Amino acid sequence: MRVLHTSDWHIGRTFHGVDLLADQDVVLGAIADIVAEDGVDVVLVAGDVYDRAVPSAEAVRVAGRAFRRIRDAGARLVVTPGNHDSAVRLGAFGEFTSGEGLYLRTTIDGLAEPVLLDDDHGSVAFYGIPYLEPDPARHSMGITERGHAGVLGEAMRRINADRATRDARSVVLAHGFVTGGAGSDSERPIGVGGVEQVGAAVFDGPDYVALGHLHGPQTLSERLRYCGSPLAYSFSEASHRKSVWLVDLDADGLADVTRRELPVPRPLATVSGRLDDLLSAPAYDHLVECYLSVTLTDPVRPIDGMRALRERFPYAVHLEWVPPEGKGDALRYQDAVRGRSDAEITDNFFTACRGSELSASERTVVDRALAAAAREEVGAE
Structure with a gap:
C-alpha cells in the first residue's frame, strides 16, 4: 500500500494580511497530482485542515475541492483535526x-x-488521534496523568491494545510537538505549564507515525516523521523545501519512505538596506515576485516606507526600521531625564525616535512650544 503523509494545510490562513487561498489551492492541487502520478492509495492529513475553528465559506470550498481532486486521482483520505481545527465541526458528517x-x-x-x-498483503489499520487538549482530554479519558505526555500516552496505550488484537499493519496520525522536532514562528504554542513536548517513545509500536503540528519537514526516526505544512506561513520558513512523504508498506510493514517536493506558488525572501538603494539597485530585481520582509537601515526613518517599497516590490508584506548601530538606541526613561532640561529631553526624544538631531528651524519651533508650556504652568500656579 502506498500512503501520502500530509498535514497542516491551514486553509484560510493569511500571511501578514495577504489572502493565501489561491496559493493553497495551487499546492493542494499539486498533492492530487502526486496521488495520480505515484499511484497513492491513501492520503493522510495529520491535523489542521483549516486555520481556525470556524473557517470561512471560501476556505471550506478550497478544502472540498482538494478532497475531490484527491479522490478523483484515486486515493482515499484519513483526516484528523489539529489544534487550529474544530474537531466537532470537522467530524460532523464523518459517518456519511x-x-x-x-x-x-x-x-x-x-x-x-x-x-x-x-x-494484496492484507489489512492496514489507520488510527487517528485528534489533537488532545490536555486537561479536557484527561478528564474525558479518566486518567490522572497531566500534560501532553499523559493524554498522548493514554491514547497510544489504547491504540496498541487494539493493535494487539488484529493481524494488520498499522499507521497512526497524531498532532503534537515531539522532542527532537524543530519548530518555526508560524505554529501556535500548545504548551501547558511550559511543557508542550512529548518523548518519541510514546509512539512506539505502529509501523509508521504521521505527525502534524510542526511546519518543517523532519525525520525523528525512519518510522516517525513530520511532513510539515505545504506552504510557508512565516519568514522563519523561507529556507524550507516544502514536501510530503511517500510511504510504502509491504507485507512486513514499513518498506520505504521517499520525499516529494511541492511547488512554491510564491517564494519568501528577506532583505535589508537603505530605501533608495532597495528601490534602484538592479541586484534586487529577483525579489520583485517574492513575499518580502524588509529591514530598512536608513539613519532616519523613511516616511511611507512601505508605500514606496510596494512600487517596486508589490508583494512586500513586512517592514521594520533598524538604524545603524548607535543610532536610535532607546534609553531607559530615568536615565534619559535625570538632570536634564526640558530642551535636552526633547532633543534626546527626537534623536532616539528618528535617528537624527533637530534642524535649526525645528529647534526654533520646539523652543517656542516649550516656552509656551512654561508660561501656562506659571499661570496655573
Whole structure:
C-alpha cells in the first residue's frame, strides 16, 4: 500500500494580511497530482485542515475541492483535526463521508477504532488521534496523568491494545510537538505549564507515525516523521523545501519512505538596506515576485516606507526600521531625564525616535512650544 503523509494545510490562513487561498489551492492541487502520478492509495492529513475553528465559506470550498481532486486521482483520505481545527465541526458528517472514501477521525472515544483498508498483503489499520487538549482530554479519558505526555500516552496505550488484537499493519496520525522536532514562528504554542513536548517513545509500536503540528519537514526516526505544512506561513520558513512523504508498506510493514517536493506558488525572501538603494539597485530585481520582509537601515526613518517599497516590490508584506548601530538606541526613561532640561529631553526624544538631531528651524519651533508650556504652568500656579 502506498500512503501520502500530509498535514497542516491551514486553509484560510493569511500571511501578514495577504489572502493565501489561491496559493493553497495551487499546492493542494499539486498533492492530487502526486496521488495520480505515484499511484497513492491513501492520503493522510495529520491535523489542521483549516486555520481556525470556524473557517470561512471560501476556505471550506478550497478544502472540498482538494478532497475531490484527491479522490478523483484515486486515493482515499484519513483526516484528523489539529489544534487550529474544530474537531466537532470537522467530524460532523464523518459517518456519511466514509462511504465516499473520506474517513474523519475526530473523537477521543473513536481513536482506537481504526480505518481498515486492504491491499494484496492484507489489512492496514489507520488510527487517528485528534489533537488532545490536555486537561479536557484527561478528564474525558479518566486518567490522572497531566500534560501532553499523559493524554498522548493514554491514547497510544489504547491504540496498541487494539493493535494487539488484529493481524494488520498499522499507521497512526497524531498532532503534537515531539522532542527532537524543530519548530518555526508560524505554529501556535500548545504548551501547558511550559511543557508542550512529548518523548518519541510514546509512539512506539505502529509501523509508521504521521505527525502534524510542526511546519518543517523532519525525520525523528525512519518510522516517525513530520511532513510539515505545504506552504510557508512565516519568514522563519523561507529556507524550507516544502514536501510530503511517500510511504510504502509491504507485507512486513514499513518498506520505504521517499520525499516529494511541492511547488512554491510564491517564494519568501528577506532583505535589508537603505530605501533608495532597495528601490534602484538592479541586484534586487529577483525579489520583485517574492513575499518580502524588509529591514530598512536608513539613519532616519523613511516616511511611507512601505508605500514606496510596494512600487517596486508589490508583494512586500513586512517592514521594520533598524538604524545603524548607535543610532536610535532607546534609553531607559530615568536615565534619559535625570538632570536634564526640558530642551535636552526633547532633543534626546527626537534623536532616539528618528535617528537624527533637530534642524535649526525645528529647534526654533520646539523652543517656542516649550516656552509656551512654561508660561501656562506659571499661570496655573
